[in-house]
Amino acid sequence: MVEIGTNINLAKDLLLRGELVAIPTETVYGLAANALNEKAVLSIFEVKNRPFFDPLIIHLASIESVKLYADFEDERLLILAKHFWPGPLTLLLPKKNNIPYLITSGLDKVAVRIPNHAISLKLLKSISFPLAAPSANPFGYVSPTEPNHVKKHFGNRLAYILDGGKCEVGIESSIVGIENDTVCIYRLGGLSIEAIEKIIGPVELKINQSSNPKTPGQLKNHYAPKKPLFVGDVKKLKQKHHLKKIDLIYFGQDEIKLDDYTNIYNLSETNDFKEAAVNLFKFLRLADDSDSEIIICSELPDIDLGRAINDRLKRAAR
Ligand code: TXA
Numbered sequence: 001m002v003e004i005g006t007n008i009n010l011a012k013d014l015l016l017r018g019e020l021v022a023i024p025t026e027t028v029y030g031l032a033a034n035a036l037n038e039k040a041v042l043s044i045f046e047v048k049n050r051p052f053f054d055p056l057i058i059h060l061a062s063i064e065s066v067k068l069y070a071d072f073e074d075e076r077l078l079i080l081a082k083h084f085w086p087g088p089l090t091l092l093l094p095k096k097n098n099i100p101y102l103i104t105s106g107l108d109k110v111a112v113r114i115p116n117h118a119i120s121l122k123l124l125k126s127i128s129f130p131l132a133a134p135s136a137n138p139f140g141y142v143s144p145t146e147p148n149h150v151k152k153h154f155g156n157r158l159a160y161i162l163d164g165g166k167c168e169v170g171i172e173s174s175i176v177g178i179e180n181d182t183v184c185i186y187r188l189g190g191l192s193i194e195a196i197e198k199i200i201g202p203v204e205l206k207i208n209q210s211s212n213p214k215t216p217g218q219l220k221n222h223y224a225p226k227k228p229l230f231v232g233d234v235k236k237l238k239q240k241h242h243l244k245k246i247d248l249i250y251f252g253q254d255e256i257k258l259d260d261y262t263n264i265y266n267l268s269e270t271n272d273f274k275e276a277a278v279n280l281f282k283f284l285r286l287a288d289d290s291d292s293e294i295i296i297c298s299e300l301p302d303i304d305l306g307r308a309i310n311d312r313l314k315r316a317a318r
């Protein structure tokens with residue numbers, strides 16, 4: 001079985017040789033390869049069973065190094081980068097010629113971010129190429145927030161898992177770009193709209209659920225457990241499915257009758273969105289692996305990180 005460890009030099013050597021290494025970030029674990037080595041990048045798509053129309057994010061350690069591979073076409077994106085990097089923000093920037101179209105699925109913009117995780121930043125600083133890294137889960141499944149999640153999915157299909165403990169944010173980065181001179185959000189994520197608008201003013205939301213999305217993170221049935229998941233009014237859902245064994249995921253102080261459920265998980269008893277984001281994927285995994293038949297989940301208030309969490313839940317739901 002693949003080793004989980006903290007050996008940065010080993011991770012570096014393996015990446016240099018074109019191997020796949022899982023890396024921790026503050027959002028979720030990534031399945032990383034040398035972004036300039038097309039053979040290595042191809043194996044990311046293979047191992048994840050990911051369609052080639054779904055482009056990859058590249059990870060770097062500094063704004064200077066980002067400028068080697070992409071242009072900050074708009075002052076507002078540079079302001080966001082300076083403000084929130086390293087952090088859960090991905091920017092769509094015009095790519096330079098050195099970034100293979102395999103990374104961008106043929107698009108002229110590349111998704112870039114500087115992750116906020118000490119061990120991965122150290123690794124990124126020690127190499128002279130960007131790391132292409134999608135979330136380290138099979139395509140369409142719940143993202144991994146602990147090294148063991150990655151190991152369970154991929155076993156021996158990757159060379160090493162760099163151990164950075166549990167992810168501190170727990171949901172993927174927010175994806176931001178420019179369209180028609182307007183700053184747009186393409187994926188709700190670990191950085192709230194409120195935080196972004198505080199720095200650069202109003203932004204436009206472009207997170208539709210069409211069947212032909214620009215960003216596959218927009219696909220319905222993404223982030224999905226294998227079991228049926230129903231999201232909405234918990235009491236009504238419970239009545240509708242009363243003959244089934246149910247795991248319940250909820251948020252805050254709702255009064256819940258404990259004996260009605262096989263397992264109950266509270267995303268945050270203190271209504272803390274950050275805590276809820278950290279717990280979300282872990283609880284979806286636990287509920288998926290339990291002996292219940294279905295999962296019911298309440299929606300969170302549609303503000304702050306609640307919005308990104310609701311977005312994940314709705315896409316994962318039936
Ligand atoms: O937090 C994160 O962003 C994590 C960590 C590992 O950095 N990565 C992640 O990658 O969530 P992934 O591949 O699971 O999701 C990246 C999303 C995809 O939905 C992809 O379509 C979109 O970013 N994306 C990547 N490049 C793009 C591009 N050039 N234009 C539009 N969307 C892009």
Ligand code: MG
Pocket residue numbers: 134135143
């Ligand atoms: Mg993903």
